[in-house]
Amino acid sequence: MKKKWSHAIFRVEIRKWGRIMLVNLILVLLSGVSLYAQNESSRQQRITAKYQNKTILEVLEDLKAKTGYTFVHKQNDISSEVKITETFTNATLDDVLKKVLTAHGYDYSIEGKVIVVKKKPKIQESLARDIITVKGRVVDEKGNPMPGVSVVINQTSRGVATDNKGNYDILVRADDVLKFSFIGYRDATVPVEGKTVLNVTLEPTEEALEEVTVVAYGEQKRESVVGAVTTVNVSSLKTSNSDLTASFVGRIPGMIGYLKGGMPGALREEEMQTQFSIRGITSFGNNANTAPLILLDGVEVSVLDLSRIDPEDIDSFSVLKDASATAMYGARGANGVILVSTKKGAEGSVYTAFRYEAIASMPTKKIDVVDPITYMRAYNEALQTRDPLAQPKYTAERINNTGSDRFPSWVYPANDWYKLLFKNTAINHHLGLSVRGGTKIMQYYASLSHNYDEGMLKTDRLNSFDVNIRNNTTALRINLNIDMTPSAKLVLNSNSTLDAYRGPLSSVQGAYSLAFNANPVDYAAVYPADATYGFPHIRFGYETKNSNNPYASIQAGYLERSRFATVNRVEYIQNWGAILKGLETRANVSLYKEAYYSTPFQTTPYQYRLADYNHQTVEHTLDHLTEGDKNLKVDPNGKVTEGETQVAGEFRVFYNGNWGDHTVSYTGLFNLSQRTTSTGRTLFSAIKNRNMGLSMRLSYGYKERYYLEGSFGYNGSERFAKHNRFGFFPSIGFSYMLSKEPFIANATGHWLSFLKVRASYGKVGNDGIGDAVTDNYTQNVGRYIYLENVGINSQDQYVIYSYANPTIQWEIAEQTNLGLEVTLFKGLLDFTVDFYEEIRHNILSSRTIVPASMGLGLYPFDNVGKVRSRGMDFSGKIQHAFSNDFWFILNGTATYNKSVFKEIEEAADKPEWQGKVGHDISQVVGYIAEGLFQSQEEIDRSPIQSGNYMPGDIRYRDVNGDGKISIDDAVHIGYPTEPRFVYGFNGTISYKRFEFNFAFQGASKRSLFIEPSSLSPFVNDRALLSAIWEDHWTPENMKANPLWPRLSTSSIITHNMEEARIGQETLRASTYFMREVKFLRCQSLELAYNLPTRWVEKIGLQRLKPYIRVNNPFLISDFDLWDVELGSSGFNYPIQRTYSVGINLSF
Secondary structure, three states: OHHHHHHHHHHOOHHHHHHHHHHHHHHHHHHHHHHHHHHHHHHHOEEEEEEEEEEHHHHHHHHHHHHOOEEEOOOOOOOOOOEEEEEEEEEEHHHHHHHHOHHHOEEEEEEOOEEEEEEOOOOOHHHHHOEEEEEEEEEOOOOOEOOOOEEEEOOOOOEEEOOOOOEEEEEEEOOOEEEEEOOOEOOEEEEOOOOOEOOEEOOEOHHHHHOEEEEOOEEEEHHHOOOOEEEOOHHHHOOOOOOHHHHOOOOOOOEEEEEOOOOOOOOOHHHOOEEEEEOOOOOOOOOOOOOOEEEEOOEEOOHHHHHOOOHHHEEEEEEEOOHHHHHHHHHHHOOOEEEEEEOOOOOEEEEEEEEEEEEEEEEOOOOOEOOHHHHHHHHHHHHHHHOOOOOOOOOHHHHHHOOOOOOOOOOOOOOOHHHHHEOOOEEEEEEEEEEEEEOOOEEEEEEEEEEEEEOOEOOOOOOOOOOOOEEEEEEEEEEEEEEEEOOEEEEEEEEEEEEEEEEEOOOOOOHHHHHHOOOOOOOOOEEOOOOOOOOOOOEEEOOOOOOOOHHHHHHOEEEEEEEEEEEEEEEEEEEOOOOOOOEEEEEEEEEEEEEEEEEEEEEEOEEEEEEEEOOOOOOEEEEEEEOOEEEEEEOHHHOEEEEEEEEEEEEEEEEEEEEOOEEEEEEEEEEEEEEEEOOOOOHHHHOOEEEEEEEEEEEEEEOOOEEEEEEEEEEEOOOOOHHHOEEEEEEEEEEEEHHHOHHHHHHHOOOEEEEEEEEEEEEEEEOOOOOOOEHHHOEOOOOOOOOOEEEEOOOOOEEEEEOOOOOOOOEEEEEEEEEEEEEEHHHOEEEEEEEEEEEEEEEEEEOOOOOHHHOOOOOOEEEEEEEEEEEEEEEEEEEEEEEOOEEEEEEEEEEEEEEEEEEEOOOOOOOHHHOOEOOEOOOEEEEOEEEEOOOHHHHHOOOEOOOOOOOOOEEEOOOOOOOEOOHHHOEEEOOOOOOOEEEEEEEEEEEOOEEEEEEEEEEEOOEEEOOHHHHOOOHHHOOOEHHHHHOEOEOOEOOOOOOEOOOOOOOHHHHOHHHHOOOOOOOOEEHHHEEEOOEEEEEEEEEEEOOOHHHHHHOOOOEEEEEEEEEEEEEEOOOOOOOHHHOOOOOOOOOEEEEEEEEEEEO
């Protein structure tokens, strides 16, 4: 190898030496890693098998088939009388051989692909005959003593049980083997080998781990959980999207939301392309806090940090939904809690995993507009259908010349703005590396991931900089568990993410609107140089200075942004089992820091108009409309620097005790935190935010069937006056394990595996009311609600943004939950259903009904209303194995939520049909459209409407019968604008080494309102949707309800002012442009193949799994203007369909 490389080095040129040396270094490193992996792989082969009363020879034969190893031994050396009954799950080859061979008096050695088995040399007769006393202590995985553990001499019935402190002593021979066993834990087989002290740690079985649910500040067995807690299967969240939250809806029961777009590189929460909440939104306050509390390894983080978590790093993911589950978090958990725990280290050899995925991304649906020639003909029709005497804007000659090969394309432009602005495909790359291992003293888990995502924008070839979106996200995670003593442990968690973004200076959140709001024929995107303006620069085309050229907007500059976030936590755990069994204390301190930077680099576009084109000489002349500047400059006023630092500490006390049929569990918590932000520009906003809280939980169980739990959170908020500052939020819950009742178990035990009912009630508080500008009145309540909020405007004048109100109290949510959990036929069918009600009192919002005669210039804030939310969430699973090689799992979820006003202050002179009580809090009040006017006679006998309307325009219902259409005729229309019903199903089908995964998600009972003034063709250079052209009213097409009324070159509100969305309390719409958001989306399809172990081991690996995946391949919906999930925001950056190829490997 060295000789070959040395010859190659001499053959290359001197300037390539450095490159070759680098390649050599990389190959040497890889060779070393490969050699190490090969040496280790022999002992790290992962095996899953179940043996029932098998001889050692039968087990070895099976292992030979599974691993490819050959076993060599002397004839008759291995006894056929020893029977093996063991279950192995993802065990290493060493682990299996120790239990099969070592535990039964055999030694083995691995030489290449051959395993040599020998009888252990006989211990000296004197030693073998010696009877010794072995003492020791048995503890669980957390270091707690385990009473009642069976300690038996292997292959005999002689044994003892551990006492209440986990201690034991037993008389054995020096060459005996002890077997330790306890229900719910893996058996441990330990050779005595003459030792007199053997301390053992038992690990829970996989089945026992599945029965554990992560709850607030702890874990509980599934049967004892009284609150509504969903444990999410992390593998169902894996996707090609860099945003983890894009997978939530349809896969987590109780999670309601939708996609808002597909733009990569969200570095601020308002830029995120997902919207979700737990069990819907029940507060209508201005900018009310409706987001759930998110805890990553016990540290509060933002939804942005949640979106960046790599699913491969997640160990457990739980969603807490009712008051009983969230009460320990007090006011922080008012809107539900998401708990994410990342993977921990494990004792044993190093286990390394690597993944890579290449992704091709494209829009799920494009906006379809008419071609330029049709556009001009339609414009002329729109002009003349309103005024038959009007002169057409576009002549027949102009129409015929447009797009003709006889002329340069820029003379008679035919702009396809979508093609000019956007690429068909973007290529992204995602990769990750993780390492896991440790010793008895220290266990570690570390991971490094990198996501590269780009947008679909094109850069002009003459531009000196790239304007496409490019975002690089790098994440580093390190978790350490250090067992300092048998009863003391130190846990360190550190995670950091860095986003480096570069994209266009102009916002492309509404990417498709840029292309839609541009004239396709009046000017070219760019012009070539003429005789005067020939110096190197881009000559952007305009008709006037005020024309809209989206290509120029995109190419005008770029934005460099970065976001850095780090989450660090140190926790000390002390087990006091030696003093009081089950007692444990924990203390931790955490640091969360976030920083955001943005720097704009900009140019000034040169604006030109085509003044003349000589058909004989083919020369042209440009008019210079506006002077530009092609040199990049930084706008110092546009630079943004923001940051936030949060320091928090907690002290917890845990106690778990049991005696006889009784069990008791107690958790006490004291926490405090301090948050500092760099955005503070006033005295109040610059003061540090400090919070303290006290929480407790007490649980009682009887006969493992009846469970009662009470908890509370006691919190203070600086936002209220002193006498309203502290809130007490209690909860109580009960669960009943019916399947453990003897009379039920005896009758149904063969088919009913698990049956539990539970109920809970509690209160939670919320102080999260508008910290930002609200509605149309730019009213800001500031940090302290009870104080007057005074600021200084841009003219250095003092301005009152809100009045003082010391009577404001906590917003209180009373939550009731009833749950049923059922498992049938030993796990074949499993489902959970919860019915809930939440009544939210004292909702904080502005009082908009205060009469102007009172002389108040602002609407005061107060506790003004009550909302009731009722719903159901369901999750179910069906799984069945037809054989070891063929099995399937099908999961399904469904969530229904309806939130209605119960009390609210409303104007006394409002018509009763506009009253909000009893209606959804996000339901729109608008006009009922009754089709289109078909004739002037119909107009003459109809109520009077606003606007310059004629046959072909919209007709509205006169609800109050006063002969005119006014704001009093508006009623509640449609469904709410938040989805009322969401559902999803996903599953896995496995056959031999193939795996097929699929996921679907749907929604209904949500209304979208097409914004007609934004779709009005021709207005402000706007394009014409193909759907409007194909289905609009004309004297020849007098349909009652076409997609669009009679065409016009003016906005639709000129003819139907009722479509202007004008209203005092809320914007008015109409049923004419109302549609239901009802769809079923295929979220993902994936096919994977697990390569045979014998192939993988030849290259030094343990596992190799390539796969192909497509996300969002198709959507079933009767709405086809745009992707219906976008709702009313159809011109946002489009939701993306992705095709990906990836590989997962481990060694």
